[in-house]
Amino acid sequence: MTMRKLNLVFTSTPGIGNLVPVVEFARLLTNRDRRFSATVLIITIPERPIVNSYIQTRGTALSVHDNDDVNFLHLPTVDPLSPDEYQSSLGYLCTLIEKHKPHVKHAIANLMATESGSDNAVSVRVAGLFVDMFCTSMIDVANELGIPSYLYFASPASFLGFLLYFPTLDAQLATEFVDSDTEFIVPKDSSITELKIPSFANPLPPLVLPTTALKRKQDGYMWYLYHGRRYLETKGMIVNTFQELEPYAIDSLRVTEMPPVYPIGPVLDLHGLAQWHPDRASQEKIMRWLDDQPPSSVVFLCFGSMGSLSEAQLREIAVGLERTGFRFLWSIREPSKGTIYLPGEYTNLEEILPEGFFHRTAKIGLVCGWVPQVTILAHQAVGGFVSHCGWNSILESLWFGVPMATWPVYAEQQMNAFQLVKEFGLAVEIRLDYREGSDVVLAEELEKGLQQLMDGDDEVRRKVKQMKEKSWTAMMEDGSSYKSLGSLIEELMANIGC
Known part of the structure; x- marks a missing residue:
């Protein structure tokens, strides 16, 4: 009898702080429910050898551990970006990722072709695409291929709330803030000392906003707007946090117009750098x-x-x-x-x-x-x-x-x-x-x-x-994150009709 595996595909920004949480989340899912396997699509930046060292060593370790049904799939490289295609490091990363869309589509289409033509004892079906916070251009690929997309957000729920609110905040920054000699926008009126962001319990001083949000004329600012809008197109938002740490921020995201939110953390690589640093x-x-x-x-x-x-x-x-x-x-x-x-x-x-x-x-x-x-x-x-x-x-x-x-x-x-x-x-x-x-x-x-x-x-x-x-308790059986991951698995199965 043929056993069916459900393959989940993951795309990640090619940085240590982004890729490691994605890989660990893929491991968490596949270890929790053996019906799932995972394919992590790898975008390579040759100029980042430490990231590439992680990819090589971690990929080898995953391939020899039967408990981890996680595979790395290296995407073909794209032509180097010219300096006029970006202004900031975020602009560089987002533009580079977007240029990989044809390769991501081809990789997932090949996985889907494998599922229909498999004669093996285990058949595989692509059940969803997880995009990280800066990979939302890949939602287009999921839509074209008819598979559900999900956001995996490796930063706090408070920052997710900020990015979702950023298109609204943009209107306030455009009218109440002006350019300064520091490159950052500043309030027109000195009486504006705080900004109210729905995912924070307290008003924020403008100077604790990210640098990207204070440089309104740079490309990173426009990418913040782009990603914040696209998160709403996903079937669910999975966040590397836990209810006991961020109750206010998480509750602020649980409103009717938002995709469901699943706090499933802390998802950590507890073996860390010592295993793979050269x-x-x-x-x-x-x-x-x-x-x-x-x-x-x-x-x-x-x-x-x-x-x-x-x-x-x-x-x-x-x-x-x-x-x-x-x-x-x-x-x-x-x-x-x-x-x-x-x-x-x-x-x-x-x-x-x-x-x-x-x-x-x-x-x-x-x-x-x-x-x-x-x-x-x-x-x-x-x-x-x-x-x-x-x-x-x-x-x-x-x-x-x-x-x-x-x-x-x-x-x-x-x-x-x-x-x-x-x-x-x-x-x-x-x-x-x-x-x-x-x-x-x-x-x-x-x-x-x-x-x-x-x-x-x-x-x-x-x-x-x-x-x-x-x-610790959140990740244990019956803990808040354990239950939330269970709810996500039920949602994954429902969205593919299982």
Whole structure:
């Protein structure tokens, strides 16, 4: 007797912070219900070797584990984009993704042809296409092929609500905000100090909006509008969050004109970078150093896969760390060489940091390049996390019960920082509105934030411990996210008539 498998196809933005959550969600679905298999369509950017290293190693690991019915399918490359086709890194990514539409259609059509012509004991039917937050142009492909499309959103529900509301907010920004000499739009009237966004419980200061939303004349702004409108065309919006963390934002999305929302997180890669990073020796050195530190004594500073800071800012951080005397593990990345590249590694940090810094802090600190973040957050020596407030990092930190101090850099991280501090009480504030081009965070500011993080705010530490327990419970049988994933599976089956 032939057994029928239902194949779910996934498209992802080609970045670590986007691709990893998509792969882990595909694994979650296929492990929960063995009727499903998954095909992840891979868009390659040769200039991002660390992403390609993940793809190669993870793809190999998936192919040898019977429990993971997830396959990678590499799409043909497209012609390189010319500089006049984009203005920003987001514009580059969205344009590149859109140019892959013919290849995505061809790949899915081939999968569908296989299902009708299979003589194997297992037949396969394509049951749906999942697009991530910047892949909504692929909804056209799903419509052309007659398969349902779903949004997989790897950022918070609050930001999903912001993007859905952005076409409405655009009208307000067009009339009440004007250009300034900083590239950012600013309020015409100084009395406009807050914006009301339906997915946030509190009004937001304009300067915690993403940089993309404050650059109205750049292509990224138009892509925000485009994606926010297209989310409404999907059969459902799956969000990597959980009810106990974002009740207000999730409830704000449950209105009649919206597709159903399914909070199914936290979806995490708990094995992390250590498994596939090419520089294993450096990773092992870091873990040996942590093994020698007392419990909860180390503050960990890391600014994400796309985050880097100016040399002036790095020097201020060094001074602040030295003043506090706290043990520290500090990940430093060299700014990228261009729009399509990721930050790299410095070859000689002694030329950048204050003279004698490494000698004076040799017994209490370790400075390194890119790190196995999830492995570090899981280590008992780590007692605090100075974070760029990327959503994956927030979920990882809460999963392991590590309190955070906010230092946003890019994407929606300023909004995430605001939410953590002002709405959740789960983090200490260093800055909420920092971004590229901001005034330098002085050593005194960092020192104050670290004192509060490591020695001061017991209430934050208590709330983080509670949220750790809630995040674990959400994923257990009968937990909120477990039930929500079950509801999604029922919806998937209903939409294909099973």
